[in-house]
Amino acid sequence: MIFKNKFVKAGRVLCRHRSLLPIIYVGIIVLYIFMNPPFIFSESSLSNDLFSGLILLLSFRVRWAAENRESNTLQSVVDAKGIYSVIRFPYYLSDFLMMFGITIYVGSLSLLFVFVLISIIIIERMLMFEEGISFNKLGDVYVKWYRSTNAIIPIIWNWRGAIYTKCVLKKMILMLKPLIFSLFTLNLIYILKCYRVNFTFELNYFLIILLCVSLIGYVSTRVIWRR
Numbered sequence: 001m002i003f004k005n006k007f008v009k010a011g012r013v014l015c016r017h018r019s020l021l022p023i024i025y026v027g028i029i030v031l032y033i034f035m036n037p038p039f040i041f042s043e044s045s046l047s048n049d050l051f052s053g054l055i056l057l058l059s060f061r062v063r064w065a066a067e068n069r070e071s072n073t074l075q076s077v078v079d080a081k082g083i084y085s086v087i088r089f090p091y092y093l094s095d096f097l098m099m100f101g102i103t104i105y106v107g108s109l110s111l112l113f114v115f116v117l118i119s120i121i122i123i124e125r126m127l128m129f130e131e132g133i134s135f136n137k138l139g140d141v142y143v144k145w146y147r148s149t150n151a152i153i154p155i156i157w158n159w160r161g162a163i164y165t166k167c168v169l170k171k172m173i174l175m176l177k178p179l180i181f182s183l184f185t186l187n188l189i190y191i192l193k194c195y196r197v198n199f200t201f202e203l204n205y206f207l208i209i210l211l212c213v214s215l216i217g218y219v220s221t222r223v224i225w226r227r
Contacts, residue, residue, distance in 0.1 A: 011129025014122055021122070025099055025115075026185050030192065032111055038197045041107045048107060055101030056182055059094045060175060066090035067171045085160040086149060089130070092123055093152045098178055102185050107193070127151050169221060176218040183211040 014021070033041075065083040083090050096119055103115045131151075134142045149155060187207040194202040 007125045008129050008132060011125035014126050015129055022095065022099060022181065029106060029189065033192045033196055041193055048104065052101045052105040055097055055104060059097035059101060060179065062090050062097065063094040063178060064171065064175060066094065067174055081160040086154040086156060086158050088145065088149050088151050089127065098182060102182065105186055106189055123152065173218065173221045176214055176221065180211065180214045180218060183207055183214060187211060
């Protein structure tokens with residue numbers, strides 16, 4: 001019981017600063033690259049880059065599906081169909097897949113192992129805190145949803161078609177934030193790895209172009225949304 005209370009308190013702090021966790025992890029990646037010898041990183045390969053890209057695309061797809069609801073209230077989430085009929089916390093899954101894809105791009109098995117281990121510890125505490133609040137708010141309604149779904153591992157065969165659809169423009173704005181973050185981080189990793197391996201700064205122009213296009217799209221959608 002004592003450990004559970006400590007985990008819940010830790011989860012409260014982590015949830016409060018959830019938006020900072022990816023930024024902190026990127027800082028850890030930067031330190032990891034500089035503190036380890038170049039040979040610990042695998043050379044960039046098409047298969048590794050494609051696998052990383054596919055994981056990132058899956059992350060964005062999960063996040064897009066998570067936005068397919070009427071409002072942000074807990075009751076509307078529980079009542080929503082689509083991805084919420086197979087998983088309770090799709091945003092956690094999306095964030096995990098996004099950072100997992102970025103870690104794969106780094107090309108270090110030891111960093112991948114550390115990331116998975118830390119993610120399990122952090123997500124467990126955050127879930128304990130959030131589910132405690134949900135149980136208190138909705139009671140039996142949440143219990144029924146809790147018993148029919150998993151927290152972050154989807155039960156695919158329970159899928160029910162979505163009925164709510166948010167404004168597409170607003171969903172695009174929300175999707176561009178993780179996209180810009182991912183492209184910036186991938187390009188940063190590429191530059192740092194090239195510096196560590198070849199002692200020269202090289203740019204991945206393909207990622208830079210995608211980043212610029214995403215930034216232009218983000219600014220444009222924000223302007224249109226305000227109007």
